[in-house]
Amino acid sequence: MAKITFITSSNEKITVAATEGSVMELAVNNNVQGIDGDCGGVCSCATCHVFVAPEDVDKVGVASEIETDMLELADDANEYSRLCCQIPVTDAIDNVVFTVAK
Amino acid sequence: MCTSKDICVIIGASHAGVNTAFNLRKEKWLGKIILIDADPELPYHRPPLSKTYLTANTSTTNLLKPIESYKKDNITLLLGKKVTRLDAVNRCLFLDNETKIDYTKLVLATGAKPIIPTIEGLKETASYFCLRTAADIVAIKESYNASKTKKVVIIGGGYIGLETAASLKKIGAEVVVLERESRILKRVATAVISDFFRDLHTQNGVQILENKEVSKVENTLENGVKVTKVHCTDASYFTAEVLIVGVGVIPNTELAKQAGLKLKNGISVANTGETSNLNIYAVGDCAYHYNLHYKTYVRLESVQNAVDQSKIIAANICGNPLIYNTIPWFWSDQYNVKLQIVGLAENYTDYIVREEQDKENVISVWYFNNDELLAVNAINHTKAYVFGTKFIKESKKIAKEKLADTSIPLSKDIAVVN
Numbered sequence: 001m002a003k004i005t006f007i008t009s010s011n012e013k014i015t016v017a018a019t020e021g022s023v024m025e026l027a028v029n030n031n032v033q034g035i036d037g038d039c040g041g042v043c044s045c046a047t048c049h050v051f052v053a054p055e056d057v058d059k060v061g062v063a064s065e066i067e068t069d070m071l072e073l074a075d076d077a078n079e080y081s082r083l084c085c086q087i088p089v090t091d092a093i094d095n096v097v098f099t100v101a102k
Numbered sequence: 103m104c105t106s107k108d109i110c111v112i113i114g115a116s117h118a119g120v121n122t123a124f125n126l127r128k129e130k131w132l133g134k135i136i137l138i139d140a141d142p143e144l145p146y147h148r149p150p151l152s153k154t155y156l157t158a159n160t161s162t163t164n165l166l167k168p169i170e171s172y173k174k175d176n177i178t179l180l181l182g183k184k185v186t187r188l189d190a191v192n193r194c195l196f197l198d199n200e201t202k203i204d205y206t207k208l209v210l211a212t213g214a215k216p217i218i219p220t221i222e223g224l225k226e227t228a229s230y231f232c233l234r235t236a237a238d239i240v241a242i243k244e245s246y247n248a249s250k251t252k253k254v255v256i257i258g259g260g261y262i263g264l265e266t267a268a269s270l271k272k273i274g275a276e277v278v279v280l281e282r283e284s285r286i287l288k289r290v291a292t293a294v295i296s297d298f299f300r301d302l303h304t305q306n307g308v309q310i311l312e313n314k315e316v317s318k319v320e321n322t323l324e325n326g327v328k329v330t331k332v333h334c335t336d337a338s339y340f341t342a343e344v345l346i347v348g349v350g351v352i353p354n355t356e357l358a359k360q361a362g363l364k365l366k367n368g369i370s371v372a373n374t375g376e377t378s379n380l381n382i383y384a385v386g387d388c389a390y391h392y393n394l395h396y397k398t399y400v401r402l403e404s405v406q407n408a409v410d411q412s413k414i415i416a417a418n419i420c421g422n423p424l425i426y427n428t429i430p431w432f433w434s435d436q437y438n439v440k441l442q443i444v445g446l447a448e449n450y451t452d453y454i455v456r457e458e459q460d461k462e463n464v465i466s467v468w469y470f471n472n473d474e475l476l477a478v479n480a481i482n483h484t485k486a487y488v489f490g491t492k493f494i495k496e497s498k499k500i501a502k503e504k505l506a507d508t509s510i511p512l513s514k515d516i517a518v519v520n
């Protein structure tokens with residue numbers, strides 16, 4: 001079970017837990033504003049852009065090549081950017097904080 | 103602009119309708135929102151149906167929104183209810199059980215339905231399936247699981263038919279795709295793309311047969327198994343236990359017609375989403391609209407179009423004038439190949455194909471109208487898709503000789519500084 005916190009652009013803090021699926025699915029299922037997941041999680045829409053808290057980067061891991069390329073579509077992407085449909089929910093990301101991109 | 107007494111009724115609760123409902127709340131629609139769909143399932147994503155859903159060992163669809171979201175945003179969902187009659191004069195509609203519902207504003211998000219070709223014997227064949235709804239895919243899965251020979255014939259080689267072929271192959275089917283045209287994907291892509299996907303399928307053991315027009319189907323027995331014999335005009339025939347028809351869709355315009363709305367390959371809408379009736383809007387697969395960038399009328403069948411249009415019409419319904427002005431994009435996943443498309447490759451004068459050096463199956467096709475980049479089809483090449491998107495949006499001119507030279511890696515430098 002991983003407990004994950006989302007911070008939305010209106011500064012709402014949502015902490016939820018799950019054992020499976022992707023971080024995008026977790027966000028959509030819990031109504032996290034700003035994560036639309038339009039492509040259903042196949043790394044094709046970039047509507048699931050989040051910033052990983054700097055201290056959590058090691059836990060979350062790095063983006064794949066496709067993901068890095070897709071992130072170029074987002075104007076506000078930076079070194080902490082991830083498309084969260086590409087992040088599986090596992091114990092490894094327990095207590096991680098994601099800030100939803102605008 | 104709107105009051106709590108207003109009622110916005112949305113017909114169709116799929117990508118377009120659901121997003122419209124939630125966007126209406128974002129735009130501060132104060133009144134009621136009623137979202138109606140004939141499909142009894144909680145609204146789901148369609149793209150995975152022909153991809154992961156077909157191969158997955160589960161009967162749960164990917165929901166567009168969890169049920170709590172509808173409650174939270176006070177959106178009334180009427181599922182499993184078909185709207186059969188629309189009275190635009192008295193601003194009301196009727197469900198199949200004759201329940202009457204009034205509206206202040208109406209949104210037609212009725213999408214499209216599969217075309218059933220007129221093939222002799224098809225309608226009498228109990229075991230043919232379409233590829234549009236979760237129920238269709240469940241039925242295909244069930245029929246496939248029950249089949250003894252695992253023989254599947256798919257009529258139509260478009261994206262969805264090919265995705266289905268790939269998915270069924272993955273779970274062990276013997277698949278034949280019959281395409282009437284001289285090549286698969288003819289309507290939507292250039293020959294390079296068709297060739298690529300034909301080879302991909304062939305390598306994976308799916309039989310792709312082109313120039314095959316199906317003329318007749320019949321139910322018969324073969325080695326004690328009930329099969330469907332699929333005959334083609336060239337006297338060849340194929341047997342199948344599962345027959346799938348994926349030859350395209352037509353927009354659902356019956357209600358729009360009843361309301362006397364202007365129609366043309368779909369429901370004609372202005373750039374605001376407004377139909378020829380002031381109080382009725384149309385969105386998504388059913389909407390025939392003008393693309394400002396390409397200066398042409400189109401009806402698009404894509405998630406991007408449904409989702410982006412829904413934002414525009416929600417804003418306009420709430421009195422915030424916005425116009426629809428986007429570059430279309432689309433994706434398709436088959437086997438482990440990812441196709442990403444941006445732009446409209448209509449009326450191109452030339453195209454450039456890049457096959458990246460030292461990388462297998464990393465290909466992009468760049469379509470031009472003389473100097474103008476129109477569209478990019480990218481196979482396993484997200485970088486090309488992303489650059490293509492940016493260049494088209496910014497109307498950048500491309501140094502074609504650089505683009506064609508694969509010894510030069512793809513980078514921003516292929517755009518000529520304007």
Ligand SMILES: Cc1cc2nc3c(=O)[nH]c(=O)nc-3n(C[C@H](O)[C@H](O)[C@H](O)COP(=O)(O)OP(=O)(O)OC[C@H]3O[C@@H](n4cnc5c(N)ncnc54)[C@H](O)[C@@H]3O)c2cc1C
Binds near residue numbers: 388408
């Ligand atoms: C198998 C499959 C795979 C796809 N893959 C991709 C892909 O990879 N990428 C992509 O971009 N797009 C893909 N698409 C296309 C995409 O799903 C559609 O463009 C999108 O669903 C359009 O949304 P829509 O809301 O406009 O229409 P639809 O999804 O067609 O929804 C219309 C809804 O209206 C309802 N309705 C119609 N008339 C009535 C009535 N009278 N009363 C009540 N309800 C009514 C229908 O039941 C339906 O649920 C795929 C589609 C399918 C079927």
Ligand code: FES
Binds near residue numbers: 037
């Ligand atoms: S959900 Fe589309 S890229 Fe993540």
